[in-house]
Amino acid sequence: MKDCQLELLGGSHAVVRFKKGDTIIRQGVFSTNVVFLRKGMAKVHLSGPSREQIVKLAKAPTYLGLPTTFGDKINQYSVTAVVESEVCFIDIEVFKKLLVENPDFSAYILMELCKSELEAYHRCAGRTQKQLRGNLADVLLEFSEHLFESDRFLLPLSQSDIGNWVDAGRESINRALSEFIADGIIQMEGKQVTITDKKLLQLISQNG
Amino acid sequence: MKDCQLELLGGSHAVVRFKKGDTIIRQGVFSTNVVFLRKGMAKVHLSGPSREQIVKLAKAPTYLGLPTTFGDKINQYSVTAVVESEVCFIDIEVFKKLLVENPDFSAYILMELCKSELEAYHRCAGRTQKQLRGNLADVLLEFSEHLFESDRFLLPLSQSDIGNWVDAGRESINRALSEFIADGIIQMEGKQVTITDKKLLQLISQNG
DNA sequence: ACTATTTTGTGCGATATGTCACATCTTTCT
DNA sequence: AGAAAGATGTGACATATCGCACAAAATAGT
Numbered sequence: 489m490k491d492c493q494l495e496l497l498g499g500s501h502a503v504v505r506f507k508k509g510d511t512i513i514r515q516g517v518f519s520t521n522v523v524f525l526r527k528g529m530a531k532v533h534l535s536g537p538s539r540e541q542i543v544k545l546a547k548a549p550t551y552l553g554l555p556t557t558f559g560d561k562i563n564q565y566s567v568t569a570v571v572e573s574e575v576c577f578i579d580i581e582v583f584k585k586l587l588v589e590n591p592d593f594s595a596y597i598l599m600e601l602c603k604s605e606l607e608a609y610h611r612c613a614g615r616t617q618k619q620l621r622g623n624l625a626d627v628l629l630e631f632s633e634h635l636f637e638s639d640r641f642l643l644p645l646s647q648s649d650i651g652n653w654v655d656a657g658r659e660s661i662n663r664a665l666s667e668f669i670a671d672g673i674i675q676m677e678g679k680q681v682t683i684t685d686k687k688l689l690q691l692i693s694q695n696g
Numbered sequence: 697m698k699d700c701q702l703e704l705l706g707g708s709h710a711v712v713r714f715k716k717g718d719t720i721i722r723q724g725v726f727s728t729n730v731v732f733l734r735k736g737m738a739k740v741h742l743s744g745p746s747r748e749q750i751v752k753l754a755k756a757p758t759y760l761g762l763p764t765t766f767g768d769k770i771n772q773y774s775v776t777a778v779v780e781s782e783v784c785f786i787d788i789e790v791f792k793k794l795l796v797e798n799p800d801f802s803a804y805i806l807m808e809l810c811k812s813e814l815e816a817y818h819r820c821a822g823r824t825q826k827q828l829r830g831n832l833a834d835v836l837l838e839f840s841e842h843l844f845e846s847d848r849f850l851l852p853l854s855q856s857d858i859g860n861w862v863d864a865g866r867e868s869i870n871r872a873l874s875e876f877i878a879d880g881i882i883q884m885e886g887k888q889v890t891i892t893d894k895k896l897l898q899l900i901s902q903n904g
Numbered sequence: 905a906c907t908a909t910t911t912t913g914t915g916c917g918a919t920a921t922g923t924c925a926c927a928t929c930t931t932t933c934t
Numbered sequence: 935a936g937a938a939a940g941a942t943g944t945g946a947c948a949t950a951t952c953g954c955a956c957a958a959a960a961t962a963g964t
Contacts, residue, residue, distance in 0.1 A: 536824075537902065537904055538826075538904060541821035543820065555811070558807050558810045559807070564814050564818075584803075587806070588802075594795070594802060597806070598795070598805070599767070601806070601813060602763035603763070605812055606772050608813060610742070612820045613742060613745070613749035613751070614744065615820070617744045617745045617746045617747060618745050620951075622745070646911060657952055659952080659953080854941060856941075865923075866941085867923080867944080868920090868921060886930095
């Protein structure tokens, strides 16, 4: 389902490569494209009242930029590659045509949006109610369970990025990570993270 | 566009009335209905890690419960009427059929979901980054500009509800409201709120 | 290889908010 | 009307986190 849909587009899309740190979508810029992230991983972020807010980390394959393109045409958020990535830009008109012609595809997109909304709700509740350790645990579990599907992974974000994701200062993240290491919950060698006590991490993620 | 769509449903829907405080959708319960809020206003909320979290206030006319119904079939959140309301329950199969048969309707729903996602993003950034006064200002402006479209309105939420919305304790909300009154930004007689200095309120909403 | 920039590690004081503890005041229900 | 439940005011105190300051380490750029 995911990328086979692309075949329907025929030649009307070009594959573009992005390096770590490259901007794929820039907030505030006019756009008429939907982005299909073929390979890699990207952070979705927007400039909040005081700092940059990371909203989510998206893993290929997935579509990005729908809300923007359907709404204002002005990008409401930025998307930045956090690892080497491959992207197709799809013209909104082509995309819309696809939606109309293909009810399955339309249903798939609808479903994705719904999931996304639910996630947003839960994340919102979690972030604001839990405190730092709980949120950090969430993020680590997100990496391990959804993004990399392994207990061992290379952190693709800096500590200050993580801070911008879980709404904490960089320093606090640093201290909390140290605590996790001291408590034997994780191990870190540079950016290499290994989760050594997943049960405990889940517990922390649940109760604050 | 909004409720004329309902005509397409023919007789397959029943109108139900809800009083203030009545539960329209209950989190955790199996459901195969989409809800169309015909008249009134309802809060969308879910039980977070420590307290109840209000995610948004929905004003008629609007659809509710889509993410749930498309996804798990188990309601991921509750919806509660905050004023006298009228609701139609639409069977998900009927709704899906409508989507397939009517591309315009489908596009409309898609658009709604996109908007909703964007809102969630912005709200998420705002809530966590601003402090109490800023968030409270947001809520008051939301009431005045989107929900009631007037500078004078009856607060449909208790202070502890507002707390659950902006992630603050009931006591803090109370104190902040008193400050706003003392500063001449709003007036309150019981639940009657009058915004007397909207400019200042907007300023507070922006910078934290 | 050498410099500039970004990341990471750590201490410390300021502070916004949470939380407990009461006292009112309203609304709801019988 | 009277009682029970809920909503609102307000004080005092604890504390998690912010934000500054500065040093060391790692990464990127020329």
